[in-house]
Amino acid sequence: MATLWGKKRNSPQRGREHRGLPRVRPLPEGFYLGDPAAVARQLLGKLIVRKLDGQTLVGRIVETEAYLGKDDPASHSFPGLTARNSVMFGPPGRAYVYFIYGMHYCLNVSCEPDGVAGGVLFRALEPVSGLAEMAKLRGLPDGASPRLLTSGPGRLCQALGIVREGINGVDLTSPRSALYIGDDGFVPEGVMVTPRIGIRKASDLPLRFLISGNKFTSK
DNA sequence: GGAGCGATGTCCT
DNA sequence: GGACATCGCTCCG
Numbered sequence: 384m385a386t387l388w389g390k391k392r393n394s395p396q397r398g399r400e401h402r403g404l405p406r407v408r409p410l411p412e413g414f415y416l417g418d419p420a421a422v423a424r425q426l427l428g429k430l431i432v433r434k435l436d437g438q439t440l441v442g443r444i445v446e447t448e449a450y451l452g453k454d455d456p457a458s459h460s461f462p463g464l465t466a467r468n469s470v471m472f473g474p475p476g477r478a479y480v481y482f483i484y485g486m487h488y489c490l491n492v493s494c495e496p497d498g499v500a501g502g503v504l505f506r507a508l509e510p511v512s513g514l515a516e517m518a519k520l521r522g523l524p525d526g527a528s529p530r531l532l533t534s535g536p537g538r539l540c541q542a543l544g545i546v547r548e549g550i551n552g553v554d555l556t557s558p559r560s561a562l563y564i565g566d567d568g569f570v571p572e573g574v575m576v577t578p579r580i581g582i583r584k585a586s587d588l589p590l591r592f593l594i595s596g597n598k599f600t601s602k
Numbered sequence: 603g604g605a606g607c608g609a610t611g612t613c614c615t
Numbered sequence: 616g617g618a619c620a621t622c623g624c625t626c627c628g
Contacts, residue, residue, distance in 0.1 A: 448620070457620070467613060485610025487621050504620055537621045582620055607625085615616085 407432065407565035409558050415475035419449035419494045419501040423592050426492075426503060426564070428571040430511065433543040434561050438516050440543055442508030442533050443569065445597040448579045449590040450491070452500025456584040460500035470552050471500045478562060480540070480551040487537030490545055492555055492564065506591070508533035509599040510542070517542035535601045571595070 407430055415422055426444050433440040450458040452471065459481065460471040470479040471493055479491040479502055495501040510517055510532050515525050517532045521542050533539040540546075545562065555564045573595030578587055580601075593600045 450620075459620075462614080465614080481620085482612060483619060484621050485612075485619090487610095489620060491620085506620085535621070579620075583618090603628090605625105605627085607623105609622095609624105611619105613617105613619090615618105 405567040405569075407567045409556055409563050409565050410476070412474065412476045412556050414556075415492060415494045416496060417494065419451055419503050420590055422492075422494045423447040423449040423503040423590070424574065424576075426505075427574055427592055427594050428569045430565045430567055430569075431505070431508060431543070432558075432563050432565055433513075433545070435516075435544045438513055440513035440516060441511040442539065442543070443511055444505060444507075444564075445509050445594045446505075446507035446600045447592045448504040448506055449592075450502050450504060451590075452495065455588075457579065457582045457586070457588075458500070458502075460502070464500075468500070471502045473497060473552075476554065476556040478550050478553040478555055480545060480547045482547060483537075488540040488545055488547065489536040490540050490543075490550075504536060505539060506536050507593075507599055507601045508539050508542075509597060520544050530599060534599050 426447050429444050431442050452460045455461055459468045464472050470477050474497040475494055477493045479493055480488055482488055491502040491504045493502050510529050518525055518527050532542045553560050553562055557563055571594040575593045575595050576589045577591045578589055579591045
């Protein structure tokens with residue numbers, strides 16, 4: 384049994400179970416319509432589902448950061464629309480993947496209505512299933528500490544086989560996508576808010592959200 | 603276990 | 616040409 388840093392809503396409930404596992408409902412586009420801070424907070428506890436080479440990799444979101452469009456110098460969308468950041472300006476619920484420091488990818492989901500920039504960066508997941516494959520993708524020995532798999536924005540992309548090609552712009556609200564986000568009813572018991580990390584500009588704003596006490600958050 | 607630092611590609615000035 | 620929403624390795628305590 385995986386460690387659960389929270390509790391189930393409405394559980395157990397007949398009809399929601401599937402082969403002993405809670406049913407996962409994709410989050411609709413409307414979920415991402417709000418401002419990035421609200422969406423970042425609400426994404427805690429949700430599941431990221433990655434279908435890759437016939438396998439399904441799943442991680443629970445335990446750490447997020449909000450990046451506003453206008454008035455946020457730290458956001459990629461701050462300088463205005465470019466080829467690189469165009470997904471942030473598009474419809475909500477799409478994957479924005481960018482390449483950073485010459486070797487790492489980072490995954491975001493777009494927020495706000497079409498035409499308005501904003502997004503949420505995924506900073507850490509708690510691995511739920513497919514741990515052996517995640518370790519392989521990370522180049523770690525099978526049985527390596529699960530904390531090394533998805534604790535960090537670059538790590539989680541590597542563990543889920545996320546690159547720009549083929550993933551950037553993907554619709555995260557559709558279970559037919561190779562990558563989508565779902566809700567299994569899990570509700571975090573406590574949430575912490577801190578300033579964002581790893582950035583130089585606007586590093587004082589409290590826009591980083593974590594599940595309190597979770598062991599899989601980043602440093 | 604923590605501070606320091608090098609690796610490395612892409613985007614925008 | 617410089618900055619960069621990172622990571623993992625060293626070296627030191």
